Amino acid sequence: MPETVFVNAINEALQEEMQRDESVFIMGEDIKRSIYGATMGLLEEFGEKRVLDTPLSENAFFGAAVGASAVGMRPVVETLTSFMWVAMDQLVSQAAKMRYMFGGQVNLPVVYRATMYYGGGSAAHHSDRSYPMFMNMPGLKIVAPSNPADMKGLMKTAIRDDDVVIMFEDGTLFGNRGEVPANEDLPNGELLIPFGVANTLREGTDVTVVAIAGSVPHAVAAAEELEAEGISVEVIDPRTLVPLDKASILASVEKTGRLVIADPAHKVCSAASEIASIVAEEGFWSLQAPIAKVASEQVHIPYSPVLEKLVYPTKEKIVTAVRGTLA
Amino acid sequence: MALDKDLLMLMLRRMWTIRHFEETVIDIYAKGEFGGAAHPYIGEEAVAVGACVAMQDTDYIAGNHRSHGHPLAKGGDPKGAMAELLGRVDGYCKGKGGSMHLADFSIGILGESGILGSSLPVATGAALASKIKGEDFISAVFFGDGASNQGACHESMNLASVWKLPIIFICENNQYAVTTSYRDTVAVEHVSDRASAYNMPGVLVDGQDVVAMYEAVSVAIERARAGEGPSLVEGLTYRYEEHSLGLGRIRRGEYRPEDEIETWRQRDPIVIHTNRLVEQGIATQEECDAVNAEVRGEIDEALEFARNSPFPEPEELFDDMFANAIPQP
Numbered sequence: 001m002p003e004t005v006f007v008n009a010i011n012e013a014l015q016e017e018m019q020r021d022e023s024v025f026i027m028g029e030d031i032k033r034s035i036y037g038a039t040m041g042l043l044e045e046f047g048e049k050r051v052l053d054t055p056l057s058e059n060a061f062f063g064a065a066v067g068a069s070a071v072g073m074r075p076v077v078e079t080l081t082s083f084m085w086v087a088m089d090q091l092v093s094q095a096a097k098m099r100y101m102f103g104g105q106v107n108l109p110v111v112y113r114a115t116m117y118y119g120g121g122s123a124a125h126h127s128d129r130s131y132p133m134f135m136n137m138p139g140l141k142i143v144a145p146s147n148p149a150d151m152k153g154l155m156k157t158a159i160r161d162d163d164v165v166i167m168f169e170d171g172t173l174f175g176n177r178g179e180v181p182a183n184e185d186l187p188n189g190e191l192l193i194p195f196g197v198a199n200t201l202r203e204g205t206d207v208t209v210v211a212i213a214g215s216v217p218h219a220v221a222a223a224e225e226l227e228a229e230g231i232s233v234e235v236i237d238p239r240t241l242v243p244l245d246k247a248s249i250l251a252s253v254e255k256t257g258r259l260v261i262a263d264p265a266h267k268v269c270s271a272a273s274e275i276a277s278i279v280a281e282e283g284f285w286s287l288q289a290p291i292a293k294v295a296s297e298q299v300h301i302p303y304s305p306v307l308e309k310l311v312y313p314t315k316e317k318i319v320t321a322v323r324g325t326l327a
Numbered sequence: 328m329a330l331d332k333d334l335l336m337l338m339l340r341r342m343w344t345i346r347h348f349e350e351t352v353i354d355i356y357a358k359g360e361f362g363g364a365a366h367p368y369i370g371e372e373a374v375a376v377g378a379c380v381a382m383q384d385t386d387y388i389a390g391n392h393r394s395h396g397h398p399l400a401k402g403g404d405p406k407g408a409m410a411e412l413l414g415r416v417d418g419y420c421k422g423k424g425g426s427m428h429l430a431d432f433s434i435g436i437l438g439e440s441g442i443l444g445s446s447l448p449v450a451t452g453a454a455l456a457s458k459i460k461g462e463d464f465i466s467a468v469f470f471g472d473g474a475s476n477q478g479a480c481h482e483s484m485n486l487a488s489v490w491k492l493p494i495i496f497i498c499e500n501n502q503y504a505v506t507t508s509y510r511d512t513v514a515v516e517h518v519s520d521r522a523s524a525y526n527m528p529g530v531l532v533d534g535q536d537v538v539a540m541y542e543a544v545s546v547a548i549e550r551a552r553a554g555e556g557p558s559l560v561e562g563l564t565y566r567y568e569e570h571s572l573g574l575g576r577i578r579r580g581e582y583r584p585e586d587e588i589e590t591w592r593q594r595d596p597i598v599i600h601t602n603r604l605v606e607q608g609i610a611t612q613e614e615c616d617a618v619n620a621e622v623r624g625e626i627d628e629a630l631e632f633a634r635n636s637p638f639p640e641p642e643e644l645f646d647d648m649f650a651n652a653i654p655q656p
Contacts, residue, residue, distance in 0.1 A: 060482030063448020103420035104647030
């Protein structure tokens with residue numbers, strides 16, 4: 001199977017969907033010249049009408065995507081998580097609420113591609129992992145892929161979905177390679193991954209580790225290390241946080257009796273918090289040990305690399321947490 | 328501009344529709360038939376009606392919290408609007424939106440927004456879709472003097488201008504953001520003066536004159552359809568009532584003098600238009616009175632319809648969240 005770089009998987013998904021459906025267009029800042037790599041070649045192939053560089057006006061163009069989608073287009077908006085704050089009114093008051101408050105009269109097929117650049121010295125204003133805040137807001141579908149194949153397949157599904165989807169693209173994964181099946185090798189000729197279906201990356205019997213986005217490679221590495229000690233870890237990547245495949249998580253905890261959740265978001269009201277809550281409510285009698293959360297420390301992202309590396313989930317923290325559930 | 332009688336009478340009819348609708352709303356709100364906020368459009372009818380009768384059904388509008396006038400001006404059915412206010416299933420939004428979120432997509436109403444300035448980006452997006460698709464529909468957005476100070480207003484106007492989008496920004500300057508005068512919050516003399524900063528035409532219009540609004544918006548629409556970009560039209564107007572129903576603690580005269588209110592009441596848009604029709608021999612007073620009476624009856628019917636419409640069933644709570652449904656968490 002061919003290997004693809006994570007960011008190129010985004011590019012492939014965009015290109016295929018723009019070829020397939022001419023109502024798909026993309027806008028954002030500096031995307032014509034593909035400043036982050038995901039929109040490479042799109043301007044040349046699809047032209048200026050469908051690849052738009054915007055002014056630095058997130059509130060306007062996030063909202064314009066909503067308006068365009070309401071009248072038949074399928075906009076994709078490229079942004080960084082940290083710029084979402086200046087567009088919060090449009091994301092919350094319009095994108096999330098419009099369909100419900102208008103009684104379902106309108107579909108809003110918008111995809112916001114929000115890249116999370118963290119872990120590289122970008123400091124407090126440019127390192128946000130903000131998906132839990134949007135999980136709290138009804139009306140948004142939240143996707144957080146952890147490998148190139150999922151990225152491509154979920155992006156294509158997101159663009160075809162008739163609702164507002166926020167793709168949280170983990171910048172720490174952008175250079176990662178992974179196998180992505182070629183279209184000609186797929187039964188339907190294309191890679192589509194449904195929302196709400198978790199991916200079990202490793203099967204195990206002792207402890208379940210649910211890992212999100214950039215924490216997934218750390219969880220897999222932790223599981224490999226623990227395997228050498230005779231500890232069998234099951235690693236589950238939910239892939240989509242809204243909808244969340246809680247059945248797969250609950251089934252795994254029923255088997256292992258132990259749960260660790262690794263989440264790059266701040267730990268208070270994190271995705272990990274929600275998963276812990278679900279398992280505490282619905283899987284309590286399966287648990288043989290307290291649930292452990294390995295999420296980011298509740299502190300702003302410091303600039304100094306010495307401090308920054310203390311904040312996020314790591315393989316070591318996950319290993320420690322897994323051992324803790326077995327102690 | 329010589330306008331035909333049907334169009335002039337349609338303007339009168341729609342202004343009366345809004346007037347009677349709002350008077351009914353004030354009455355039933357006082358009786359406790361519905362709650363929450365409702366923001367009467369009385370006094371400002373000429374702005375929305377003049378603008379909307381210049382548009383096609385396929386054109387789009389978006390509005391704000393003072394929300395009943397815009398859909399009715401565009402030809403929205405008062406039955407659905409009244410049922411929505413009463414929270415009934417036959418409302419435009421099946422009772423999920425209420426007064427501040429009236430929307431009827433079947434006639435191009437993208438919806439009213441309770442957050443001020445928030446519908447400008449949305450309307451700008453509809454105009455963007457028109458341009459990308461190469462279609463000839465235009466988009467228009469109503470906002471007040473207060474919302475003109477929102478960042479969304481600046482961002483949308485700039486974006487629409489650099490992309491030459493077919494959109495009309497219509498400022499309903501009723502001179503007060505709740506109790507605060509626009510003279511204390513807008514740095515230029517008129518909101519329309521700001522248009523030059525966006526390299527678009529900006530015109531100040533007598534917002535009590537429905538024909539003046541119609542003409543100004545028609546020019547802007549022509550420009551938009553020709554691909555020449557957006558315009559800003561400011562209708563100077565006045566709201567007769569307080570900002571919102573249910574704000575009883577704000578007393579008249581506290582922030583705007585009684586004689587100011589009275590002066591503006593003397594420039595009533597329906598009276599101005601009726602007098603013109605009669606004086607110019609376009610319609611008789613009797614014809615104008617007949618429109619008034621007919622509309623009064625329609626609004627009574629709308630209220631009857633709304634009162635008879637059922638409330639939503641509890642199982643409808645989760646409906647309409649998503650087009651491609653997902654399980655409740």
